[in-house]
Amino acid sequence: MDWLDITNWIWSPDFDDSVKPGQFVLFRKTFTLDKIPDGPVVLRVSADTRYRCCVNTRSVSFGPCKSYTERWFYEEVDISLNLVVGQNVISVQVLRFSPGALGSFSFTASPLPGLIVHCEVAPGLLLSGDSSWKSKTDASRKIVPRSEWNFALGPAFLGLSERVDGRLVDKGWELPDYDDSAWKHAVPSSMKATMLPVLEPWSLNPRPIPMLPExxxxxxxxxxxxxxxxxxxxxxxxxxxxxxxxxxxxxxxxxxxxxxxxxxxxxxxxxxxxxxxxxxxxxxxxxxxxxxxxxxxxxxxxxxxxxxxxxxxxxxxxxxxxxxxxxxxxxxxxxxxxxxxxxxxxxxxxxxxxxxxTHYPLVTTTSIEPSSSSGLKEIWDISCNTLRNCMHETYEDCPYYEQNQFVMDTRLMLLFTYNLSRDDRLARKTIDEFASSQLPNGLLQTTFPANTRTTSIPQFSLFWVFMIEDHYQYFNDKRLVKRSLGTIDRILNYFDAVIDHRGLVGRFPGGDVWAFVDWVGQWFRPGGMKNMCIPPTYNKHGAATYNSLIYVIALHSAARICALVGRKDTAAEYTARADNLNQRINEHCYDGMWYLDGPGVRDSPGLQDRSQHSQIFAVLSGAIAGDAAKELILRTFRTPGLARASFPMLFYAFRAAAKAGVYDELFPDLIQPWRQMLEDKLTTCKESDAMHRSDCHGWSATPIYEVIGELMGVTPPDTNATRPRIAPRVKLLENFKGSVVLKSARITVAWNETGILTVESDTDTDVDVVLGGKIENLFLKSGVAATLRI
The missing domain is CATH 2.60.120.260 (Galactose-binding domain-like)
Structure with a gap:
């Protein structure tokens, strides 16, 4: 019999769930052992909203892993090493956020509070949810209300500051011999009703990622x-x-x-x-x-x-x-x-x-040794530390202010993770979470999991399409691709439905939409958040070129995904949509020199209504190609006055420079913001130059990808290719050595001032090596280095 069939959710009686923003509740259960069990003793536990579980004062589990009610997680731990002969106690501290309060944005709370525990300690000794548990609301610990937040620091997303009065602490409550006679017996917490097909709010699933070490x-x-x-x-x-x-x-x-x-x-x-x-x-x-x-x-x-x-x-x-x-x-x-x-x-x-x-226990398998004079090792270190601090039970935009998992931010952090490790468990959890958040209109929730409806940024959903193609390139999981096709189609159809009379992506419908593009100083406008970070053409003329361009790029990505799994007709449809939209972009938004930020602004004076963004994504979309694209990208980063791309958009600037064939020329300029971070004594990568808020933002860890995917030049096969590609940028570094695991092979690339490049794999592997514009297919025999002259 499944343990869930015999285990009840419980809670403390007389609990007032309307107290905002939340309260702490303590639970205890004592039991006696004549001897220590011989094998594992498995404890399963979850709670709403968060808990810490101890056995005989030792913490054994902290959870539940962040989730949403339709996929609520429980932890499973072996507590045998924590048990003693004689009296034992399981103690659980639960933080319950009131469903009527905002709480902490990334913590989901159901309509009911609850604790569920199941543990068969020994034959005949089953610990489960019943009235033998003792409970008490903790009067000593309070969550500081949002009204006391210092709004000079920005919005109050996290809401987890505490005010604790040690004089009210139940001292020793985690000890087996603590006197809990004054505590109340727990009661069932359930929404089930006689003769009604009603389920509990929580659909329980085992935790899909490792416990976070402390x-x-x-x-x-x-x-x-x-x-x-x-x-x-x-x-x-x-x-x-x-x-x-x-x-x-x-x-x-x-x-x-x-x-x-x-x-x-x-x-x-x-x-x-x-x-x-x-x-x-x-x-x-x-x-x-x-x-x-x-x-x-x-x-x-x-x-x-x-x-x-x-x-x-x-x-x-x-x-x-x-x-x-x-x-x-x-x-x-x-x-x-x-x-x-x-x-x-x-x-x-x-x-x-x-x-x-405490961080997600990512095992890094990548190593680098760049030229000591290049400063790249220091940039690499702060980038890796940024990603590390933005990985816990979800990917986080920033660990200090928000701890929210945004679609656009997370696409980048997943790519950075793939270049450090073969562990994709947190990535898979993230991909599934966003898919589960899909709204009736086809968009994904901009940030998820979340405890409330939040403002929708439509373009962010397109980055989930990129996530699917990225994951396939690194992990070859067609099953994940196939189950994602329906979600992709609904996302793309949302954008198809807002194509306007000019054939461009027009205004997004609804009062809950923020057409955010980037944190750009020139795009800060009065009138509230929904007018910020948007090219002015969007409000003036009902369209922003970026929105059409990013949709084109997503259509091309989706077409490759569909072709991969044999959906050729759908791939052809997506490609036709993209080609038609690129034509309309060139017709309405290109003046022969610049891609304008929207239609109807050809006569704007100077560089007004022109941004680096429109040029970057025009190249990536294929709206412009060849020498024209090369000249455009060089002009973009050598012309002052354009609205500048911030750190997450610089990732796409690097991609556009590579696609246009000018990466080597522009690399010193594009990497300069990270050199400035070192000058400013940062140990992580900051959020933006346009504002002074977060000093640790996952979307800014771009150098991880640049060092591995461009300087070292090791990338997985494209969606429709079979061999890894090694295209080192040997002109940018005098010497370099790096090692990265791609699929089943550890590939090591090195070169030095002698002009010799060595490539080695720890398994027999076919690779494509690109040097001087020429592609050479090499078969790397395990442990035998191939030598090439630069």
């Missing part, structure tokens, strides 16, 4: 410490050698500590004293200009602690007499942390301050 880590150094003599040295002794710092009574102390690179983790503070003290914790990405002057937000040198100020969401902990351990429920993102500690009538001892780093 790795013990320490801060690197103390930068600022104010309040008593030798404070910096004392705090460094605490961080490095766990030497207690004692803070005198009746004073306030400010300490700022650093992690050498931006990271994500569960911070933990251990302290002790005889009276209540207040500890305020600010996690920050960077030091920045003081905002109290009323000047706009500005970040320059991120590590300038002598002149900069730390800003960020705040957690507050009030201590209780005795030993205290404070750890926020959700992980934090930080490079710097400021502690402001105010003691009362007794001293406070700080016994430890550290964290457990």
């Amino acid at each position: 790795i013990e880590s320490t801060f690197d150094t103390t930068l600022v410490a104010k309040g008593f003599g030798q404070a910096v040295e004392a705090w460094n002794e605490l961080l490095r050698n766990q030497k207690t710092v004692e803070l005198p009574a009746g004073s306030t102390f400010v300490v700022e500590v650093e992690s050498k690179v931006l990271t994500t983790g569960f911070i933990r503070l251990l302290c002790s004293g005889d009276a209540a003290a207040t500890i305020n914790i600010v996690c920050a990405e960077a030091y920045e200009r003081d905002m109290s002057t009323g000047l706009p937000r500005q970040k320059t040198i991120r590590s300038d602690y002598e002149n900069g100020t730390l800003y960020g969401p705040e957690d507050t902990y009030t201590t209780h007499p005795g030993s205290n351990t404070y750890e926020p429920f959700w992980f934090r993102t930080f490079r710097y942390i400021r502690l402001t500690i105010t003691t009362s009538e007794s001293p406070l001892r700080i016994d430890a301050f550290n964290y457990r780093a």
Whole structure:
């Protein structure tokens, strides 16, 4: 019998689910063992909205993995090593976001709260959802309401800051011998009704990705410490050698500590004293200009602690007499942390301050050794660290501000992942999630999973089409392709339905649409978010050239996908649509020199209504080709005054430069923004030059692809090809060595100043090598290097 057939969801009685934004609830279940079971003891657990499960005080599971109600996940863990002879306890802390509140944007909450646990500890000892569980609403821990967010930092997406009063903590509640007699017995949580075909809100599925490790880590150094003599040295002794710092009574102390690179983790503070003290914790990405002057937000040198100020969401902990351990429920993102500690009538001892780093456990199989003088290794490192911090249970636009999974952002992050590792489990989860989000009009939800309907960016759905072709090229999974065809067709038909009288993609219907293209300073307009980041021609003339161009590119991608699986008629239809649309673009949006940002603006003065975007995507769409495309792309990046592509769009600028045959000429200019990030002392790639917000944005990790796919030149076969392609750009680097795994082969490419290129594979492999414009098919015998003269 399936465990779900004999297990009930439970919850705490008299719980008020209307309290906003949410509450913490504690659950306990004790049991006795005469002996430790011989084999694995499998615990299955899930909750709505989030939980941490411990066995005899040791954390065994943190979840559920982010999802949506129609595919809600549960975790399955072996707890045998945590059991003891005698009394045992399973304790679960649950964060429940009220369905009437926004909560945290990427956490889905169903109409019902709930906890489900199943564990057959031993024959005859089954732990399941029933009234033997004890429960209590945690009065000590509160989620800080959005009204208290510092909106100078931007929108309040995450909503996970805490205010915890240690004096109200149920101390020892995770211990087996804790007295829970005053706690209430759990009750069923169910929507089922007699004689009605009603199911629970959650369709449970096993977690599809690994558990995220939590790795013990320490801060690197103390930068600022104010309040008593030798404070910096004392705090460094605490961080490095766990030497207690004692803070005198009746004073306030400010300490700022650093992690050498931006990271994500569960911070933990251990302290002790005889009276209540207040500890305020600010996690920050960077030091920045003081905002109290009323000047706009500005970040320059991120590590300038002598002149900069730390800003960020705040957690507050009030201590209780005795030993205290404070750890926020959700992980934090930080490079710097400021502690402001105010003691009362007794001293406070700080016994430890550290964290457990947590990220998706991606095993990187790619390595590079570029010329030391090129600076590419440093750019590679910050790009990899960016991607690492934007991978948890979903891909995230940024770990600090939002943790949202956007379609456009994620397409890039998936490609970057494929160039580092053969692990596509998180990618598959992402692809399936977006497919499941498809709306009646054919579009995918712009960000998903999400706890509410959000503004729709129609063009983002097209990037899901690219995801499908990308995945096939790297993993050859035709089954995934075939089950995606219906979703692709409905996406494309949405755009076909908005073709206007000029034959262009026209205005998107509906009041919930944002026709976002890119974070471009010239496109910031008054009138709210829906007027921002859009070429002005869209509102003036009912069309933006970019929208037609990106649709053409998606049609070509879909045509290749359909041809791959034998849908030739559909492929021909998509190709015909694309060819016709390119004709209309050239008719209405090209003046012989530039692709205009929309129709009806040929007489715009100067470079107004002209952008790098329209030129980039005209080349990628095939609207222009050959020498004309080459001249256009060179002109695009050598003419000041055009609306400039931001970091995610620079990925497509690199692709256009490669397609037009001018990659080598433009590479120094296109890579310059990442060199500037190093100058500004970033350890991750920032979101945009047009605004000073996120310092870690996954869509900006483009150099990962450039180093492997262009400089090293190793790419998987195109959709309709069979052999990997090796086309190193040997003119851009004096020497280089890199290794990447493509499908079943590890391919190593190296060259140096002697003019010799070596190519090697660890399995017998056919490859195409491109040098000097000539293609040579090579059979690489396992472990035997092929040598070519550059």
